[in-house]
Amino acid sequence: MRQADEFTIKNKPIASIDLMEKAARSFVQSFLRDEFDANQRIAIFCGKGNNGGDGLAIAHLLLNNGCENVKVYVINFSDKQSDDFAINLQRLDESRCKKINVSTVDDLKNMKADVIIDAILGSGLNKPLAGDYEKLAAFINEQNKKVYAVDVPTGFPSEGIIPAEYNGIKAYKTICFQRPKINFFFPESALATQEYEVVDIDLNEDFIQQQDADFYLVEETDVRELLKSRKLFSHKGTYGHALIVAGNADTMGAALLSSLACLHTGAGLTTACIPKSGLTALNSLLPEVMALPRDEYTRIENPAKFKAIAIGPGLGVSPESEKLLESLLATNKPLVIDADGLNCLADNQTLLSKVPKSSILTPHMKEFDRIFGEHEHWWDRVQTAKVQAQALQIVIILKNQFTFVCLPDGKVYINPTGNPAMAQGGMGDILTGVVVSFLAQGYSSAESAILATFIHGRAGDMLADDNAVVTASEVAKNMPKALKAFQ
Numbered sequence: 001m002r003q004a005d006e007f008t009i010k011n012k013p014i015a016s017i018d019l020m021e022k023a024a025r026s027f028v029q030s031f032l033r034d035e036f037d038a039n040q041r042i043a044i045f046c047g048k049g050n051n052g053g054d055g056l057a058i059a060h061l062l063l064n065n066g067c068e069n070v071k072v073y074v075i076n077f078s079d080k081q082s083d084d085f086a087i088n089l090q091r092l093d094e095s096r097c098k099k100i101n102v103s104t105v106d107d108l109k110n111m112k113a114d115v116i117i118d119a120i121l122g123s124g125l126n127k128p129l130a131g132d133y134e135k136l137a138a139f140i141n142e143q144n145k146k147v148y149a150v151d152v153p154t155g156f157p158s159e160g161i162i163p164a165e166y167n168g169i170k171a172y173k174t175i176c177f178q179r180p181k182i183n184f185f186f187p188e189s190a191l192a193t194q195e196y197e198v199v200d201i202d203l204n205e206d207f208i209q210q211q212d213a214d215f216y217l218v219e220e221t222d223v224r225e226l227l228k229s230r231k232l233f234s235h236k237g238t239y240g241h242a243l244i245v246a247g248n249a250d251t252m253g254a255a256l257l258s259s260l261a262c263l264h265t266g267a268g269l270t271t272a273c274i275p276k277s278g279l280t281a282l283n284s285l286l287p288e289v290m291a292l293p294r295d296e297y298t299r300i301e302n303p304a305k306f307k308a309i310a311i312g313p314g315l316g317v318s319p320e321s322e323k324l325l326e327s328l329l330a331t332n333k334p335l336v337i338d339a340d341g342l343n344c345l346a347d348n349q350t351l352l353s354k355v356p357k358s359s360i361l362t363p364h365m366k367e368f369d370r371i372f373g374e375h376e377h378w379w380d381r382v383q384t385a386k387v388q389a390q391a392l393q394i395v396i397i398l399k400n401q402f403t404f405v406c407l408p409d410g411k412v413y414i415n416p417t418g419n420p421a422m423a424q425g426g427m428g429d430i431l432t433g434v435v436v437s438f439l440a441q442g443y444s445s446a447e448s449a450i451l452a453t454f455i456h457g458r459a460g461d462m463l464a465d466d467n468a469v470v471t472a473s474e475v476a477k478n479m480p481k482a483l484k485a486f487q
Ligand SMILES: NC(=O)C1=CN([C@@H]2O[C@H](COP(=O)(O)OP(=O)(O)OC[C@H]3O[C@@H](n4cnc5c(N)ncnc54)[C@H](O)[C@@H]3O)[C@@H](O)[C@H]2O)[C@@H](O)CC1
Pocket: 002, 005, 016, 019, 020, 021, 023, 047, 048, 049, 050, 051, 052, 054, 082, 120, 121, 122, 123, 124, 125, 126, 127, 128, 129, 130, 133, 150, 151, 152, 177, 201
């Protein structure tokens, strides 16, 4: 973003102070949509860098928009100030805005506010808060008022490890500029902001798109570009045969859910390899799905006849499961490995090096740590996933509210769809069904992983518009609708 700021300033042409003004205007537009009440007391805390400069411009704009009770608190903990902060301070001094200089937190004894705007430190944060800054953050948090953070809450790192003992400002909402910060996608960000909104500040989009980056946010346009529509004269053979090796006597539901999702995302044929005890359930609930009955001696004969194979949901961890997995690994054909398939890898790490290239692993946090080691911070976990995807030349779908799809070339795609209404058992099983379905239809492993996570979350989002909780089978059955929206 910093490079984009510089590029925009050099090439647009736009002076940095005007870019700051544009950022402030975008912030105010969003803030007033949420909070407009001309009588509210609004306290704006401004540091002396560009984040503070934004805060000063915001004060000006709020006054011009009818907010009469705006007070600016200039945080004077350092002598350093940015040029644009100085320009905006001069402008503010010439206005009727009330301004208070804060040299220590004690200067805030009489501070009263209904809403607080945090423009103390932004993306320039280069070390954890300490001393007066830490005290100030604690003071603001203690006010128990709605805090709107400008670009990023003070003390919250935009990238890198988020300390478990977070001591920065706890924002009600963060209004950030042009792109979300990577760290907003980690669960630890809930410590710093309840929500965030991204506002456009007219940075040069072509430049941003051209940048080589490690992290990409998947957008609807990407999905639209990747998804192919079903063709005239096509038949079931066109869309591939998927095999799902899953289920056990007491976890047959996982196999059924995976198969259901595979079916509803368009694989030409779906076969479920399940224990004999599940055949009645499969035949009565999913008549379109074929069965390959399994006992402890079963090996998949002629795996080459399947276009794509998934193994793991509800499979159980046992020597038989491990042997079955090992036999599939030996085919050297990319596999989708989930749940107990992953647990077998964790139990027998020698299998990891045998995972065929372009296979797709779909672990949640615990499964991931069982295989690749404990991680205290999500930032580190994602870095490990990135490194392992490259080292093993596989795709790792690291599941979370925002799922990270780590590709063999080192790129990480962040999936923005999905919601807490989907936090229920079986959701992972259906994701596996969607991934193997796309793989069977001829998409590459990377494409299958990106498309599956997006469509899976989107199908859930559509249902969550009208429902507080959505079940895995409902999400699976909503896949055709989610897909149709992209045709
Ligand atoms: N042209 C631009 O660069 C734009 C920048 N914008 C704003 O500028 C912000 C970034 O501004 P700056 O780079 O000036 O940095 P900040 O305003 O975030 O921070 C100011 C200075 O604080 C110091 N600092 C860092 N960590 C500290 C700590 N823990 N304790 C005490 N001091 C610390 C650093 O020396 C840093 O340069 C963005 O977050 C955004 O709000 C927007 O106005 C959009 C345009």
